Amino acid sequence: MTRALIIIDYTNDFVAMDGALTAGQPAIALEDRIVELADTFNHNGDYVILPTDLHTANDPFHPETKLFPPHNLANTWGREYFGKLQTWVDTHKDEDKTYIFPKNRYSSFANTNLDNYLRERGITEIDLVGVVTDICILHTAVDAYNLDYDVTIHPSGVASFNQAGHEWALDHFKNTLGFKVED
Template structure:
């Protein structure tokens, strides 16, 4: 029996990608839009799962550690939290597809405080492919948790972006040399 795989598209929203996003990675993040959407379509077409964990914040939340670190971003019910570019249309077109799941996350990792690990285990998924933004923040923390939970990890470097080229270089090296991930 073939095991299903999952594509995890981390935080690909207007606030992180659009020119006028509140915490944008800008042109590098915009340049991966077509690749992310193509991967989503590829995974969906072969019957695999696509998960879209998406940062969610409340303005001025004194209890959330990011409030002190970053400007307000990805606030609930805002344009900034909507998916960016062609991914928005792809997600809308797959509304109701049981194998495409968007869900909120409140920490860098897509696993922290979410049902992602449970969903993957219920579906007998042992291999995850991770893409999105930011390579050295939320993608990195998601990959670390995936490693700690025992998943095989593939990072698509042509579908990841961040604010800081040095951070990206560090993360891509860390995925391979410390987490044993396959970096494509």
């Protein structure tokens, strides 16, 4: 069965210590695991999907403008993938089973063609990694649940800037959504 690894928002703004909305050291610690999973999925002939936040500074119509500082702005260092993931993307971005697209909401499904993309390829099983556990990972996971995907969350591949929120989300994935929460 074909699977997809979905790497959410693993960018400089969310990960690097000087990123605009960084999860800092907990997010940096994910780097090797995320690249290892991407290599494994790629080697197995599965898909690697990278939905990535894209914003416009001071957009008066976007709700995040009131909640967070400007982040993941188009054509900035902050929107580039963090560390080794950028190298991985540079190597694999033109491959048929690597799919990169912008998103403008917390969920990778909202306002995107992700559901169609997965269904067209017969993918019903997805693995989620990236940041932030209790925001973009959570909202993507809830939408995946509502769309009947079989989901695995890799605890060694997700992080947040809010440890209590991170732990709550991991519990919610397992005990409310019934997802596999394992590495």
